[in-house]
Amino acid sequence: MNNLDIAQTPSTPMVRADNEQGRVFMAGDSYPENPFEFFQPIIDWIDDFLKNDDRPLTFDLELIYLNTSSIRAMMDIFDRLEESHQGGRPVSVAWSYDPDNERVGELAEEFKEDCTFPFTIAPRS
Amino acid sequence: MPQCPPEDSLEPRIEAILAADAPPEGWKEALGTLFERYLDQQRLLDRLTHIADRFQAAERERSQGYLASYEKKVRQLEKIVRISDQYQTMLHQLKERLEHASNYDSLTGLPNRRYMTMRLDEAASRATRKPDGGFAVMIADIDHFKDVNDNFGHAAGDQLLQAVARALELSLREYDLCARWGGEEFLFLFPACDATSAPVVAERLRQAVIGAQRIRDEIPAPTVSIGFTIHRPGEPVDTTLLRADQALYKAKDAGRNCVAGE
Numbered sequence: 001m002n003n004l005d006i007a008q009t010p011s012t013p014m015v016r017a018d019n020e021q022g023r024v025f026m027a028g029d030s031y032p033e034n035p036f037e038f039f040q041p042i043i044d045w046i047d048d049f050l051k052n053d054d055r056p057l058t059f060d061l062e063l064i065y066l067n068t069s070s071i072r073a074m075m076d077i078f079d080r081l082e083e084s085h086q087g088g089r090p091v092s093v094a095w096s097y098d099p100d101n102e103r104v105g106e107l108a109e110e111f112k113e114d115c116t117f118p119f120t121i122a123p124r125s
Numbered sequence: 126m127p128q129c130p131p132e133d134s135l136e137p138r139i140e141a142i143l144a145a146d147a148p149p150e151g152w153k154e155a156l157g158t159l160f161e162r163y164l165d166q167q168r169l170l171d172r173l174t175h176i177a178d179r180f181q182a183a184e185r186e187r188s189q190g191y192l193a194s195y196e197k198k199v200r201q202l203e204k205i206v207r208i209s210d211q212y213q214t215m216l217h218q219l220k221e222r223l224e225h226a227s228n229y230d231s232l233t234g235l236p237n238r239r240y241m242t243m244r245l246d247e248a249a250s251r252a253t254r255k256p257d258g259g260f261a262v263m264i265a266d267i268d269h270f271k272d273v274n275d276n277f278g279h280a281a282g283d284q285l286l287q288a289v290a291r292a293l294e295l296s297l298r299e300y301d302l303c304a305r306w307g308g309e310e311f312l313f314l315f316p317a318c319d320a321t322s323a324p325v326v327a328e329r330l331r332q333a334v335i336g337a338q339r340i341r342d343e344i345p346a347p348t349v350s351i352g353f354t355i356h357r358p359g360e361p362v363d364t365t366l367l368r369a370d371q372a373l374y375k376a377k378d379a380g381r382n383c384v385a386g387e
Binding site: 065071072106 | 216
């Protein structure tokens with residue numbers, strides 16, 4: 001299974017998915033011109049990882065601005081994590097944000113609302 | 126569903142038995158066949174009812190599944206809308222902060238040169254359209270500001286700028302505008318201020334600075350020199366500014382802490 005390494009652009013976040021470590025890192029703003037094209041490889045990678053074995057999957061997020069389609073995509077991703085978690089798979093999310101922008105933390109809280117897996121939100125030190 | 130064969134003779138036989146006063150020959154056999162057929166029908170009906178019930182249950186389950194996934198989708202959409210709204214609020218606040226940062230001086234909180242230039246251009250174009258749209262422009266410069274910086278440090282200089290800015294700002298009326306124009310220079314736009322009232326207004330500004338809050342006892346109380354002029358309808362703003370600058374030089378030459386017009 002391949003790793004993902006998508007460079008950051010002004011309208012899309014940096015994405016790194018490491019198969020060996022079972023770790024996904026996403027940082028930056030997200031308002032892609034074609035949200036489906038951007039998020040599908042990420043969602044496919046997650047599906048593959050969750051399907052192929054039973055190792056833990058960890059998300060490190062430093063996302064800042066998300067447009068509506070990106071919000072939807074992230075909710076899809078969290079839904080998948082929730083489903084795996086319900087099935088006994090260890091999954092977790094750690095969302096960190098710039099302490100100067102408290103709002104990003106509040107938004108992360110909104111995402112967390114329906115998730116029962118470990119989901120920590122903390123200002124970056 | 127199995128139909129009774131048309132050649133079935135049971136029906137006329139039963140009818141004959143029912144029509145007779147006493148049970149005719151073969152009545153028992155006919156009754157037996159009838160009873161068997163009755164049981165068959167009963168079983169058939171049971172099966173039919175059972176199947177229909179299952180169909181109904183499956184259908185109900187299916188529609189409840191639709192309802193549940195519909196409700197889930199609605200909840201998901203509501204959440205997306207809520208989060209999206211919050212992101213928009215965040216962007217809007219950011220835009221306001223940036224807008225403010227691009228129009229205001231961070232040290233004194235006064236409008237900056239960029240903003241003042243915009244307002245001067247607006248005032249000048251209004252003045253060409255309306256005969257009573259004349260306005261006065263004044264430049265105030267803190268006297269011996271460099272000495273404060275040199276002798277007491279830049280932090281003291283910054284504090285002095287803030288104190289003077291605050292004093293000037295407090296002496297303005299609602300439609301007057303004061304901006305930080307450069308280092309220790311402040312620029313004023315006074316709408317509907319003519320040649321008669323301009324010197325009075327300039328003098329009021331000078332007095333206001335004298336009354337500015339002292340930042341430290343050892344630092345001399347700040348004073349300003351002020352040059353004022355009246356915009357002449359039709360002339361470029363730069364020409365008005367140049368004249369105000371010349372007036373300021375006149376005030377400086379006259380010994381500072383005074384006002385001069387041009």
